Amino acid sequence: MGVNQHRHAAPASVGVGILSVSTTRTIENDESGQWIARRAKKEGHDVRFHQVVTDDITAIREAALKAIRNHGLQALLITGGTGITPTDVTIEAIKPLFSKEMTAFGAIFAQLSYEEIDSAAILSRAAAGVVGGTVVFCMPGSKKACQLACKALIFPELGHVVAHIK
Numbered sequence: 554m555g556v557n558q559h560r561h562a563a564p565a566s567v568g569v570g571i572l573s574v575s576t577t578r579t580i581e582n583d584e585s586g587q588w589i590a591r592r593a594k595k596e597g598h599d600v601r602f603h604q605v606v607t608d609d610i611t612a613i614r615e616a617a618l619k620a621i622r623n624h625g626l627q628a629l630l631i632t633g634g635t636g637i638t639p640t641d642v643t644i645e646a647i648k649p650l651f652s653k654e655m656t657a658f659g660a661i662f663a664q665l666s667y668e669e670i671d672s673a674a675i676l677s678r679a680a681a682g683v684v685g686g687t688v689v690f691c692m693p694g695s696k697k698a699c700q701l702a703c704k705a706l707i708f709p710e711l712g713h714v715v716a717h718i719k
Contacts (some may be wrong), residue, residue, distance in 0.1 A: 562711035565600030567627040569593045570602035573692060574613055574634035574643050578605050578650045585632045585699045592700075593630075596708045601626060608634050613646035623686045627715045629687055630707065631696030635678045646676050650659050651689070655714075658690065659705060665705055666698065688714050 572687035573586040573591075580586075583605055590600045599623040606616040613634065620629060629634065648654070653697030658681035681690045688711075692702040 563716040564627075565712055566597045567711055567715045568601050568625055569598045569603075569711075570624055570626040571600065571627045571632045572613075572620060572629060573603075573605045573694070574608055574631060575605055576608050576640065579717075580605055580634075580696075585694055585696045589630055589632065589703060590698055591707065593680055596711075598628075598708075598711070599710075602629075607719055608640045608642055608644045608647040613643055616649065617647060617650070617684070619637055621685060626687050628707075628711055629684075629689045630703070631689065631691045633692065633697050634682075635691055635693050636687055637676055637678070641678075645682055646678055647689060647691055648682070650684045651680075652685075653683040653718075655681040661706060662692070662702055665701055669697070669701065677696075683718050685717060688718060 570587045571589050573583045586603055590603055593600050602620045604616060606612050606717050612714045617629060620626060659679045662679040677693045679692050690707055692698055705712055
């Protein structure tokens with residue numbers, strides 16, 4: 554079956570969760586997470602979870618696993634904590650949970666970021682993989698980065714990815 558046939562057979566709507574990693578944001582001022590939720594709904598997905606968690610490996614890992622377990626998520630979109638400062642630990646928290654890593658996500662996101670922000674793109678680490686039966690995307694916390702990742706990569710392929718991991 555070709556890629557177009559796979560996309561056609563993929564679910565149009567999936568259960569999505571959003572986890573924003575930040576020491577300063579709250580649900581009320583989480584512009585990136587709120588944008589992702591609005592966009593996911595616009596794309597026809599079922600947003601089942603949205604939470605802000607602090608930049609702490611244990612807190613991030615526990616929140617992600619609890620969200621997946623308790624909300625029946627097919628996709629978890631994590632925003633924030635992907636830079637290189639000492640407090641940026643999202644990748645360290647989530648990557649060990651991957652049973653399969655989608656290495657092309659980070660590479661393609663870096664290329665798209667480079668086209669927008671030039672060499673500053675090297676400061677960001679994006680990652681994606683499968684945790685249990687859920688696809689997890691980790692992207693930077695800026696609204697522009699979330700918009701780029703979601704519009705160019707995540708939402709165009711989300712149903713297709715979910716169909717493959719079932």
